[in-house]
Amino acid sequence: MSMNTHGRPTQPVAANADGAASFSGNRGLDLQEPLIFELGSNTRTGVDLSDEKITKSYLGGLERTQPINLPGLSEPEVVRHFTRLSRKNYAIDMGIFALGSCTMKHNPRLNEKMARLPGFGDIHPLQPQSSVQGALQLMHTLAHWLTTLTGMPAVAMSPKAGAHGELCGLMAIRAALVARGNARQVVLCPESAHGTNPATAAFCGYRVEDIPANAKGRVDLEALKARLGPDVAAIMLTNPNTCGMFEPDIKAIADAVHAAGAFFYCDGANYNALVGKVRPGDLGVDAMHINLHKTFSTPHGGGGPGSGPVVFSEALAPFAPIPTVIKNADGYHLIEEENAESQTTFGRMVAFHGQMGMFVRALTYMMSHGADGLMQVAEDAVLNANYILASLKDVMTAPYEGPCMHEALFDDSFLKGTGVTTLDFAKGMIDEGFHPMTMYFPLVVHGAMLIEPTETESKATLDQFIHSLRGLAKAAVDGDANRFTGAPYFAPLARLDETRAARQPILSYKEPEMLQAAE
Amino acid sequence: MRYLPHTAPDRQAMLATIGATAIDDLFVDVPDGALGTQPIAGLGHHMSEMEVERTLAAMANKNTTASSVPFFIGCGAYKHHVPASVDHLIQRGEFLTSYTPYQPEIAQGTLQYMFEFQTQVARLTGMDVANASMYDGSTACTEAIFMARRITKRGKAILSSGVHPHYVAVAKTLTQFTDDVLLCGEPHVMPGAPGHDMDWILNQLDTDTSCVIVQNPNLFGHVADLSELAKAVHAKGALLIVVFTEVVSLGLLKSPGEMGADIVVGEGQSIGNGLNFGGPYLGLFATRDKYVRQMPGRLCGETLDAHGKRGFVLTLSTREQHIRREKATSNICTNSGLCALAFTVHMSLLGEAGVRRLAEINHARAVSTAERLQKVAGITIVNSAFFNEFTIQLNTPSRQVVHDLAKHNVLAGVSLERLYPKHKALENALVVAATETTTDEHIEALADAFSKVLA
Numbered sequence: 001m002s003m004n005t006h007g008r009p010t011q012p013v014a015a016n017a018d019g020a021a022s023f024s025g026n027r028g029l030d031l032q033e034p035l036i037f038e039l040g041s042n043t044r045t046g047v048d049l050s051d052e053k054i055t056k057s058y059l060g061g062l063e064r065t066q067p068i069n070l071p072g073l074s075e076p077e078v079v080r081h082f083t084r085l086s087r088k089n090y091a092i093d094m095g096i097f098a099l100g101s102c103t104m105k106h107n108p109r110l111n112e113k114m115a116r117l118p119g120f121g122d123i124h125p126l127q128p129q130s131s132v133q134g135a136l137q138l139m140h141t142l143a144h145w146l147t148t149l150t151g152m153p154a155v156a157m158s159p160k161a162g163a164h165g166e167l168c169g170l171m172a173i174r175a176a177l178v179a180r181g182n183a184r185q186v187v188l189c190p191e192s193a194h195g196t197n198p199a200t201a202a203f204c205g206y207r208v209e210d211i212p213a214n215a216k217g218r219v220d221l222e223a224l225k226a227r228l229g230p231d232v233a234a235i236m237l238t239n240p241n242t243c244g245m246f247e248p249d250i251k252a253i254a255d256a257v258h259a260a261g262a263f264f265y266c267d268g269a270n271y272n273a274l275v276g277k278v279r280p281g282d283l284g285v286d287a288m289h290i291n292l293h294k295t296f297s298t299p300h301g302g303g304g305p306g307s308g309p310v311v312f313s314e315a316l317a318p319f320a321p322i323p324t325v326i327k328n329a330d331g332y333h334l335i336e337e338e339n340a341e342s343q344t345t346f347g348r349m350v351a352f353h354g355q356m357g358m359f360v361r362a363l364t365y366m367m368s369h370g371a372d373g374l375m376q377v378a379e380d381a382v383l384n385a386n387y388i389l390a391s392l393k394d395v396m397t398a399p400y401e402g403p404c405m406h407e408a409l410f411d412d413s414f415l416k417g418t419g420v421t422t423l424d425f426a427k428g429m430i431d432e433g434f435h436p437m438t439m440y441f442p443l444v445v446h447g448a449m450l451i452e453p454t455e456t457e458s459k460a461t462l463d464q465f466i467h468s469l470r471g472l473a474k475a476a477v478d479g480d481a482n483r484f485t486g487a488p489y490f491a492p493l494a495r496l497d498e499t500r501a502a503r504q505p506i507l508s509y510k511e512p513e514m515l516q517a518a519e
Numbered sequence: 520m521r522y523l524p525h526t527a528p529d530r531q532a533m534l535a536t537i538g539a540t541a542i543d544d545l546f547v548d549v550p551d552g553a554l555g556t557q558p559i560a561g562l563g564h565h566m567s568e569m570e571v572e573r574t575l576a577a578m579a580n581k582n583t584t585a586s587s588v589p590f591f592i593g594c595g596a597y598k599h600h601v602p603a604s605v606d607h608l609i610q611r612g613e614f615l616t617s618y619t620p621y622q623p624e625i626a627q628g629t630l631q632y633m634f635e636f637q638t639q640v641a642r643l644t645g646m647d648v649a650n651a652s653m654y655d656g657s658t659a660c661t662e663a664i665f666m667a668r669r670i671t672k673r674g675k676a677i678l679s680s681g682v683h684p685h686y687v688a689v690a691k692t693l694t695q696f697t698d699d700v701l702l703c704g705e706p707h708v709m710p711g712a713p714g715h716d717m718d719w720i721l722n723q724l725d726t727d728t729s730c731v732i733v734q735n736p737n738l739f740g741h742v743a744d745l746s747e748l749a750k751a752v753h754a755k756g757a758l759l760i761v762v763f764t765e766v767v768s769l770g771l772l773k774s775p776g777e778m779g780a781d782i783v784v785g786e787g788q789s790i791g792n793g794l795n796f797g798g799p800y801l802g803l804f805a806t807r808d809k810y811v812r813q814m815p816g817r818l819c820g821e822t823l824d825a826h827g828k829r830g831f832v833l834t835l836s837t838r839e840q841h842i843r844r845e846k847a848t849s850n851i852c853t854n855s856g857l858c859a860l861a862f863t864v865h866m867s868l869l870g871e872a873g874v875r876r877l878a879e880i881n882h883a884r885a886v887s888t889a890e891r892l893q894k895v896a897g898i899t900i901v902n903s904a905f906f907n908e909f910t911i912q913l914n915t916p917s918r919q920v921v922h923d924l925a926k927h928n929v930l931a932g933v934s935l936e937r938l939y940p941k942h943k944a945l946e947n948a949l950v951v952a953a954t955e956t957t958t959d960e961h962i963e964a965l966a967d968a969f970s971k972v973l974a
Contacts, residue, residue: 045873060904072870086613089628093612119579125797134581160654195841202845246548301857302629303619305799347692351657352797370565371558458524491624494825501822508638
């Protein structure tokens with residue numbers, strides 16, 4: 001038996017493959033947690049409600065007769081359940097989260113505090129407008145920041161996420177073309193586009209065709225010009241593109257698109273590289289969504305809620321969706337219906353006015369930085385990505401020449417012949433204590449690894465990250481494939497069987513007796 | 520700047536590693552004239568925490584909060600009490616600052632609550648399966664119409680006039696460039712047969728119909744048994760989509776699943792989530808097992824890890840845009856994760872006993888409100904049956920009355936003149952909602968204020 005420096009055993013019992021089992025199933029701070037359905041009971045509740053006697057019912061005979069079968073727990077049990085679950089997650093608060101295209105930057109807690117001011121959190125969307133002047137002022141102020149930063153004349157605030165913003169932009173484009181008398185048939189997207197772009201264009205009734213790319217991972221301008229014609233409604237282009245590169249011909253692209261009578265939709269997913277430094281309006285953009293949950297640090301929350309306001313050019317502004325906020329001599333007004341001020345609107349995208357909670361957080365973030373701080377954001381985001389690119393390109397393989405913008409792209413050619421895939425490499429990063437980069441996207445690069453550090457990582461953090469990735473790359477090339485192919489070894493769970501989940505879908509909990517009864 | 524860690528020497532050292540002399544060397548591809556060298560004009564300079572707090576608090580203080588006055592506004596968003604532990608738990612950094620769980624080995628916290636959420640929603644609605652949430656009730660409703668088209672391969676959808684007019688507007692907007700045909704009922708405070716425009720719907724129903732969309736309780740607060748409608752819809756090979764805007768009602772009312780719904784969608788804000796001036800909210804979406812592959816949105820499923828331990832992953836993603844691109848079931852790329860977590864925590868606190876009791880109290884508070892308002896001259900209660908909101912008819916246009924009542928510091932309800940500006944017949948009607956937060960004093964204040972304003 002091996003001994004530690006205190007002369008005591010290093011293992012409780014003789015070590016075996018899966019470690020010695022504990023009596024509880026837990027091990028130190030690694031705590032197992034059942035489902036709420038395995039813990040609670042249908043008669044227990046963690047909320048004390050009034051004991052008002054109920055004597056009358058006006059339900060028209062529609063009372064529920066079947067049980068719901070929802071277990072409840074006391075408050076201490078609920079707090080413990082979700083606290084234990086939380087500890088099975090990686091998060092920005094724990095370390096660098098270099099997920100390319102997702103802009104996982106620090107989420108300031110001041111944003112959370114401001115969103116919870118009762119004057120923003122405890123007001124109803126259908127209150128009389130005289131009772132919510134401050135809320136309308138906040139929306140109007142945020143709109144001013146967004147239009148000024150982007151150099152665009154108008155903004156639609158209501159879209160609830162990036163993809164929803166894309167839909168908003170494409171619908172405005174279609175409405176503008178219809179108003180001109182011809183909706184046209186085709187939207188051009190590069191192969192490297194986010195999947196939402198073609199999905200959105202198809203939703204608006206357009207056929208999607210590829211924009212050709214050149215060897216440098218940029219749009220092939222001459223090929224694009226050759227393709228443009230009276231059938232093309234719009235191009236959808238991400239800039240910086242999904243390879244993390246700025247499109248150097250962007251103005252020429254915009255000019256060619258406009259000359260062909262089409263519109264330029266810019267996917268603003270990568271706006272963090274430009275914020276406060278480059279105004280998309282100066283590049284000829286007609287519409288661009290802004291992911292407040294990326295560039296302006298509203299929390300990703302494990303998958304939403306997001307927020308995706310869309311800025312518009314003069315040509316598209318009249319078609320923007322309602323509601324909008326305007327200001328005149330007697331205060332702020334919400335335009336909720338088609339009327340004289342909004343008669344060309346393409347309509348309404350959501351029940352109310354958009355993601356107010358996210359608006360408060362985003363404006364808090366913007367005011368904290370100011371125009372000067374936001375410029376520094378873009379510069380540091382680009383600096384950090386280039387630092388990673390420069391520090392790793394001799395051991396990993398970069399498909400395109402730098403400099404990059406806010407994210408660094410690698411392919412899997414450095415792994416050729418090692419038996420290690422991009423997926424394995426990513427799982428190896430988990431064992432190093434990092435969230436992996438974006439894998440297998442963009443599709444134009446083989447085994448893509450897209451690393452976006454963001455501006456809120458310190459040099460010391462980046463150095464440790466680079467040190468680990470260099471070590472992993474060397475280990476893979478030196479033949480230590482086992483380090484990767486069985487990884488992660490040190491996460492709460494080993495690799496999960498996604499094929500099984502899709503072939504035999506179990507999408508809700510069934511009690512053992514329900515399963516038995518079904519058999 | 521407090522959120523940016525680099526010092527000037529850090530930046531210089533990093534530029535040296537990169538081989539650049541100045542930061543703008545890295546922006547070399549940006550066209551001349553477009554690259555800013557000075558901060559963008561017309562915006563403020565950076566601010567301390569304290570300065571930002573002052574600026575925003577000044578805006579917040581101009582608003583009348585729901586908790587500060589007698590408050591009876593509903594119509595799609597409801598004021599409920601949210602236990603303190605809910606907001607504490609959703610602010611844990613491991614939940615708040617994590618991403619979509621694409622690396623399941625280090626995202627089991629998010630995935631397990633998604634699985635719990637899906638199960639809770641499926642059980643509440645009386646359905647087999649629910650997704651991991653949508654943006655809000657209105658977008659969930661439109662997605663349900665598209666799903667019905669995919670299943671039935673038909674394009675005609677019939678919307679009851681009891682569906683929230685903003686939900687109808689969203690559906691109309693999003694179908695204007697598709698082949699879908701929407702037939703929308705003419706709004707009326709007392710539509711057709713008990714609570715619903717049943718006859719009109721049955722007259723429109725044919726074998727070209729993909730779905731019938733009915734809200735229950737509806738915009739006017741009426742509740743109705745939809746079982747017979749479900750049979751009629753199914754007899755034509757169409758689907759019944761049931762919408763709700765008040766999820767608490769499911770604690771007390773017969774579930775849509777029990778009444779024969781094929782797809783159930785609604786707004787989940789009432790459980791765990793504050794009013795937030797309209798967002799972020801929580802779209803709920805549930806259906807039958809047989810339709811799951813036509814469902815939009817994220818789904819979490821159970822599986823095993825390499826050691827045979829139970830775990831959870833995102834699954835059936837071949838429906839989704841990042842795999843299917845232009846052939847996806849929806850372009851949706853996110854869910855309303857943190858709002859879903861708030862829902863799940865609150866629902867785990869309530870349990871079946873709590874959610875039933877909460878629903879009973881909501882109904883009882885609304886009954887007390889209705890009975891008191893009935894005694895006010897100039898007010899007629901429209902509903903014979905309701906859950907926690909109901910429609911009243913005034914002797915004068917309601918929008919002005921709402922404004923006048925606000926001057927008495929009472930937020931009385933939603934004027935149908937505001938929701939249906941083009942329907943003169945509805946201009947005297949007002950929808951009044953009560954919840955467990957409504958006290959007897961609030962009800963008295965409301966009745967008093969009405970007496971003064973209507974006199």
